[in-house]
Amino acid sequence: KNQVEQSPQSLIILEGKNCTLQCNYTVSPFSNLRWYKQDTGRGPVSLTIMTFSENTKSNGRYTATLDADTKQSSLHITASQLSDSASYICVVRISNFGNEKLTFGTGTRLTIIP
């Protein structure tokens, strides 16, 4: 069964601190992996997209890593800000003979406190 598991489920950190969110997947055949930020009551917004051959990708204070061998990804947030409070969702795309499907993780709820 194709699954995407994220940890921790929730995380609370002080403003200015760094944090790392984890994503493990068993999805196959792998096409790409995306990290999304979803504010409460809003749709997801893409942060990074990584293909099989990419190990790391940055977008401002967000840095995603991918280990395709162990099927693990992480999202590192540096110098957190109050506006980073949101759910972060790991999404893996599978593509099989022209059919694609996105498999969503359950997300990590991040809360930044002043």
Next chain:
Amino acid sequence: GAVVSQHPSWVICKSGTSVKIECRSLDFQATTMFWYRQFPKQSLMLMATSNEGSKATYEQGVEKDKFLINHASLTLSTLTVTSAHPEDSSFYICSARDETSGPSFSYEQYFGPGTRLTVT
């Protein structure tokens, strides 16, 4: 990045009535759009794939006669929840796939802001 809008952003309706939700791609044409449902503290669950000019493809367990999808143009898909019941209350999110962004493996899905449906 590309923009996808949804209307309305929230709606309250009485049990037994129908509600239509619109999803528009504002600056690109989308042959394919997707409809998701999200319950509190849960992830997005794909309901159906909306194909311009043809019938939608529904995921297993989603009633096609209850959730009517129409993709009449390359920038608009609509989801109609017919005979709504309180258990249909949820957050409905659409996405539109930009197929002009490169090879197929890099197609980006852009999500709308969501529609909060409450059925009383």
